Amino acid sequence: MKMTTPLIKRNNPFNLKNITLAFLLIFSIGNGRAQEVYDLTRCVATGLEQNFSVKVARNQQEVAENNHTRGNAGFLPTVTTTNRLGGNLTSTTQKMNDGSENNSRGVYNTTGSAALELNMTLFNGFNVQTTWQKLNELKQKGALNTQMSMENLVAQIVAEYYYYIQQLNYQNNMEYAVSLSRERARIDEDRYLLGASSKLELLQSIVYLNEDSSRLARQNESILESEVRLKKLMSLENLEEKIKLADTSIVFNSELVYAELLNSTLDLNTSLQIAKKNHVISELDYKIIASRAYPYLNLSSNYNYGYRGYGTGNISDYGELALSSQQTNTLNYGLTLGMNIFDGFNRRREKSNALIEVENQQYRFQQVEQEIKADLLTVYYAYENNLRLVQLEEENLNVARENLEIALERYRLGALSGLELREVQKSLLDAEERLISVKYQTKLAEISLLQIAGKIMDYA
Secondary structure, rough: OHHHHHHHHHHHOOOOOOOOOOHHHHHOOOOOOEEEEOOOOHHHHHHHHHHHHHHHHHHHHHHHHHHHHHHOOOOOOOEEEEEEEEEEEEEEEEEOOOOOOOEEEEEEEEEEEEEEEEEEEEEEOOHHHHHHHHHHHHHHHHHHHHHHHHHHHHHHHHHHHHHHHHHHHHHHHHHHHHHHHHHHHHHHHHHHHHOOOOHHHHEEEEHHHHHHHHHHHHHHHHHHHHHHHHHOOOOOOOOOOEEEEOOOOOOOOOOOOOHHHHHHHHHHHHHHHHHHHHHHHHHHHHHHHHHHOEEEEEEEEEEEEEEEOOOOEEEEEEOOOOOEEEEEEEEEEEEEOOOOOOOOOOHHHHHHHHHHHHHHHHHHHHHHHHHHHHHHHHHHHHHHHHHHHHHHHHHHHHHHHHHHHHHHHHHHHOOHHHEEEEEHHHHHHHHHHHHHHHHHHHHHHHHHHHHHOOOHHHHH
């Protein structure tokens, strides 16, 4: 024993204090800096305020709101004015039959005019009223599009938030695996130094410890990727800034009821409401085309003012002009009644196509409704199954933990082989990972159900 102990210390792979130092150093880098703490509410609020896709949707909604005006619909008259001020400078030479000439030079005349014109549609086959209704529907559709963009963003942020927590839990699980492997290697080292174990068993323990430490180091990459995605969804200006989540575990609602979700879906689902709007808009488009069959009545009026000033220059043998200026004031008004009697059957063709589009929009609404109901039912089945799996995996984890305690004690006593201990250890770690995974899958199902039911903004 005196000959072997120094040899072990010189070889140094059995010095457990240094064996995972390189791996653990990775996680300490950068942790010294202050980190912003984000809970789920702050993440969602920040995303809704700063996310670029939501900003674009809000701008598009504002455009639809700006278009919803009485003037754009045709209720209001149009008024235009035209004004002109000018003049001319004239020189004239007139030759008479008797050979004499009359000459005028530098005669300056001025002219000016002003016109004010008003046009207004009094009746256009209810086209104006229908256009006003369509603009209102487009405004509401713009608001629904913004709402859908916000709901999609909230669902993505919540899913990524809990995915980040899932990866942190995986990391904790892997750290626990490293601690178990380190304890096993310590036991094997002590047993080897006492001559109660072979060098092969100690080397195998070191291999397992290095394997678990390597997995732990690689897990840090998954955490960083998820953190960047979360910051991207929030549109944080500095993506390199470290953040810290307020939550450390995945919490889900296990009390969702299918009947309540279905009723909420039929009333609040945004995709379904947009499909309804599209159907209403198609009906209004048909009415606009049909309005062209009615006569139209337009009011028009204009006022014109004209001025002409006659100037004088150097006049020879011509005399003074008798007229120095002239002004005119004219007011015109009238009603125009007209009707499109025949347009080559184009209106009939357009009405027929518009009716087909109305029918298509009805089919699209029914299709969206069926797809949403199917998605709700499918996700709810997965949700219920995941709830059962959570209970099962929790029971498995308790059994696996008890099994490991027994296995470690037997291993210390030499009544259990290293391979058998590794299998027990792996069973525990697998049970923990399965539980973490099924909890996350349950949370994803909850997020999907709330989004389908139009309640995803409850997270905001």
